[in-house]
Amino acid sequence: RSCSTKTCGYMSPEYVLKGVFSVKSDVYSFGVLLLETVSGSKISSVHLKADFSSIIAYAWSLWKDGNTKDFVDSSIVGSFSLNETLRCIHIGLLCVQGSPNARPLVSSIVSFLEN
Incomplete structure (x- = not known):
């Protein structure tokens, strides 16, 4: 089974x-949670806007x-700055890389979120 x-x-x-x-398995899980939070959708949501x-x-x-801004859940648009929200999507995508070596360390994720 392929995760892709x-x-x-x-x-x-x-x-x-x-x-x-x-x-870095936990980093993957964190990335999934981050993407779910920003999008307002579950990992395997059947309500995706595309196929x-x-x-x-x-x-x-x-x-x-x-078109990353289209990923943001409409209920949080305006509550957070677009740049912060896009940064969270970027971090989430870095965390869900297929190869563990390509994922950032937890310390790097904290730094990304703080800065």
């Missing part, structure tokens, strides 16, 4: 595919097309 075509939920791809838990298998695939597609 099917959702892994909160579990990292390395755990789902190989049964291996890495030091994507998960909010991760949807977020990546919007990011690549430069």
Whole structure:
């Protein structure tokens, strides 16, 4: 089963595919939570605006097309600065990289969120 075509939920791809838990598996889970929070959707929501298998695939597609602001839940628009919200999406996408080596360390995530 591939996490790029099917959702892994909160579990990292390395755990789902190989049964291996890495030091960055929690980073993956955090990224999923961050994306869910910003979008207002669950990881495998059937209410996605497009035909994507998960909010991760949807977020990546919007990011690549430069339409990331379309990912933000309408109920939080105006409550937070757009730059902060887009930063959270960017951090979430960094955290859900398929390879654990490509994901940031928790200390880096804290720094990204603070600055």
